[in-house]
Amino acid sequence: MLITKELIDLKMTQSSKEEVVKALAEKAKELGRVSDLGTYVEAVMHRESEYSTAVGFGVAIPHGKTNAVAEAFLAYGRVDGVDWQALDDEPVYNVFLIGVPEEASGNTHLQILAKLSRKLMKKEFRAALNDADSSENLLELLKENEIM
Numbered sequence: 591m592l593i594t595k596e597l598i599d600l601k602m603t604q605s606s607k608e609e610v611v612k613a614l615a616e617k618a619k620e621l622g623r624v625s626d627l628g629t630y631v632e633a634v635m636h637r638e639s640e641y642s643t644a645v646g647f648g649v650a651i652p653h654g655k656t657n658a659v660a661e662a663f664l665a666y667g668r669v670d671g672v673d674w675q676a677l678d679d680e681p682v683y684n685v686f687l688i689g690v691p692e693e694a695s696g697n698t699h700l701q702i703l704a705k706l707s708r709k710l711m712k713k714e715f716r717a718a719l720n721d722a723d724s725s726e727n728l729l730e731l732l733k734e735n736e737i738m
Contacts, residue, residue, distance in 0.1 A: 592702070592738050595725035596621055597665040607674050607682075608635055611652050614665040614687040622660060624689060629658035634687070644676030649710055653688035655699060662698050663689045664737070666728060684719055705737050 597617050604610045611634050618624040633654035637643065644650040650672075664686060671681035686706055690699045709715045715735060722728040732738050 592662060593664040593666065593729065593732060594621070595729055597623075597663060598725040598728055599665075599667045600722070600725065600728070602667045602669045602685075604669065605672060607638060607650070607652070607672055610667055610669055610672060610685055611635065611638075611687060614667050614685065615689070618659075618663050618665055618687075618689055621663075623663040624658060625660045626658035630654055630656055630689060633658065642675040642677065644674035644678075644680075644682050645707065645710065646676065646678050646680070647710060647716055648680060648683040649686070649716075650674045650676070650682040650684070651686045651688065651703065651706060653690070653699065653703070655690050655692050657692045659689040659691045662691065662702075664702060665689075684716075702737075705735075709735050709737060 604613050612631050615624055615627055615631050619627045624630045633656040634652050643652045667685040669685060674682040688702050718731050722731055
């Protein structure tokens with residue numbers, strides 16, 4: 591499974607995008623999805639330095655393609671208005687971190703991004719995302735919307 595309840599944090603306290611990325615990546619490392627935390631975080635932050643992954647609607651989808659990822663994953667964090675240098679200048683409240691091994695980066699990476707992006711365009715999905723009050727509820731929402 592791409593995401594599990596262990597990869598979800600609904601009460602993140604980190605206040606910068608790098609701190610958020612690192613905290614979510616640490617969850618993936620604990621589960622064996624990331625083999626080298628530093629290399630993975632560096633890949634994600636390098637991508638961020640090229641272009642912000644904030645997609646609007648208070649959502650960011652940071653991602654990294656590197657062989658420091660042992661198994662593809664999706665992690666989710668709810669944050670308290672982090673500045674993600676979004677094009678709309680709005681803070682981010684929902685973060686979906688994607689990790690994909692470099693050799694599988696093409697299809698897997700794009701499929702996850704496409705599914706998430708389509709759902710995030712829907713106001714109802716974003717509202718349900720913000721209303722999820724437990725990891726189990728969030729997992730159910732993602733399952734219902736085929737983002738797993």
